[in-house]
Amino acid sequence: MNLNDTMTVKTRNGVSRPRYRPTWAEVDLKAIEYNYKQVRRVVGKLTKVMAVVKANAYGHGTVEVSGVLERLGVDYLGVATTDEAVRLRDYGVRAPILILGSVLPSEVSSAIEKGITLTLCSDDLLDAIRRETAAGLRAKVHIKIDTGMGRIGIWHEEALNFIKNLAQDNFIEIEGIYTHFSSAGRDDFFTNYQIEAFEKLLAQLDGFDIRIPLAHAANSIATVNFKRSRLNLVRPGLIIYGMYPKHTFPKLIKLKPALSLKTRVVYIKDTPPGRSISYGRTHITEIDTKIATLPIGYADGYARNLSNKAEVLVRGRRARVVGRVTMDQTMIDVGHIKGVEIGDEVVLIGRQGRDEIRAEKLARLAGTIAYETVSLISNRVPRVYKP
Numbered sequence: 212m213n214l215n216d217t218m219t220v221k222t223r224n225g226v227s228r229p230r231y232r233p234t235w236a237e238v239d240l241k242a243i244e245y246n247y248k249q250v251r252r253v254v255g256k257l258t259k260v261m262a263v264v265k266a267n268a269y270g271h272g273t274v275e276v277s278g279v280l281e282r283l284g285v286d287y288l289g290v291a292t293t294d295e296a297v298r299l300r301d302y303g304v305r306a307p308i309l310i311l312g313s314v315l316p317s318e319v320s321s322a323i324e325k326g327i328t329l330t331l332c333s334d335d336l337l338d339a340i341r342r343e344t345a346a347g348l349r350a351k352v353h354i355k356i357d358t359g360m361g362r363i364g365i366w367h368e369e370a371l372n373f374i375k376n377l378a379q380d381n382f383i384e385i386e387g388i389y390t391h392f393s394s395a396g397r398d399d400f401f402t403n404y405q406i407e408a409f410e411k412l413l414a415q416l417d418g419f420d421i422r423i424p425l426a427h428a429a430n431s432i433a434t435v436n437f438k439r440s441r442l443n444l445v446r447p448g449l450i451i452y453g454m455y456p457k458h459t460f461p462k463l464i465k466l467k468p469a470l471s472l473k474t475r476v477v478y479i480k481d482t483p484p485g486r487s488i489s490y491g492r493t494h495i496t497e498i499d500t501k502i503a504t505l506p507i508g509y510a511d512g513y514a515r516n517l518s519n520k521a522e523v524l525v526r527g528r529r530a531r532v533v534g535r536v537t538m539d540q541t542m543i544d545v546g547h548i549k550g551v552e553i554g555d556e557v558v559l560i561g562r563q564g565r566d567e568i569r570a571e572k573l574a575r576l577a578g579t580i581a582y583e584t585v586s587l588i589s590n591r592v593p594r595v596y597k598p
């Protein structure tokens with residue numbers, strides 16, 4: 212059984228709720244649909260979309276998110292690992308799936324068997340694929356080119372020979388070729404250099420009559436803001452979930468955040484001045500106040516770096532996190548908010564009343580990026596889905 216299913220209960224109208232623990236992540240699948248359609252609108256009909264659903268769909272739930280995207284006719288799904296790809300297939304997802312990472316030879320047979328597309332960028336992996344396809348199976352691959360990311364990928368200057376050799380192979384279908392930007396949105400000069408190196412390689416292949424159907428490079432930032440990099444397929448992740456990769460982006464594309472992180476007050480006590488709160492005594496009360504305890508901590512993905520920095524929403528108002536965030540519990544000062552009671556809903560990411568706490572903002576407070584903030588929401592947090 213899916214771990215998430217043991218932590219949630221389905222109510223009659225198909226909505227789920229957390230079973231025991233009053234801490235949950237609410238995922239609005241309509242927002243995913245909205246964001247996907249916004250991406251489609253931005254790139255137009257002729258450009259295919261590979262939605263990136265790695266890392267449990269950035270914490271949103273790979274299976275559920277992929278189900279929605281598949282229904283909307285997404286052209287491709289991108290994952291990081293063989294596990295993630297196999298899980299989708301086992302749940303009945305039939306859309307094409309590309310593993311964006313480089314896998315070990317031992318993973319090749321399962322991937323081929325399940326019709327999963329592999330990223331190919333080394334001789335070792337090529338040998339392993341050839342061994343598998345010797346039995347008559349066909350493998351589908353996308354070749355990864357390194358134009359300046361310095362991660363996996365064949366250096367662009369060396370790629371032509373690698374591909375020429377491969378193009379002879381009848382059992383390996385080169386369906387795609389791609390590269391990845393290291394500084395899209397931050398360094399236009401370098402991003403242009405990367406796309407030029409990639410385009411040059413594509414032109415060389417063309418000269419040798421090597422036609423590869425799919426060529427792709429654009430992550431979220433480039434999808435929206437670097438038209439030339441769209442080629443015939445884009446690979447957005449973050450914007451599918453409704454988060455902005457740059458603060459200038461709301462002008463370019465309208466998105467709806469899909470994930471809210473919520474909990475409930477489980478304990479409140481009157482606290483006189485001079486009391487220290489949590490490990491290390493980093494907060495000392497100054498006046499008579501009320502300190503509420505929330506059943507969420509860094510083991511749930513609520514970063515310890517948010518200690519004494521973040522705010523949450525209670526009764527439509529902001530309350531500050533006081534003292535260190537601990538593994539399982541976090542304290543907030545609610546002295547200024549009238550009538551706070553045990554069981555009150557608390558929003559850590561998302562909307563309450565007219566106010567909103569965005570994942571991008573929380574990430575900045577924790578000294579990181581929204582990608583990390585949402586993808587670190589742990590397995591201990593049940594996901595509930597708004598259909």
Ligand SMILES: *Cc1c(COP(=O)(O)O)cnc(C)c1O
Nearest residue numbers: 263311391430431446447448449
């Ligand atoms: C994660 C990833 C993406 C998606 O990046 P976003 O910035 O979330 O759009 C695209 N391509 C590759 C290779 C990735 O690893």
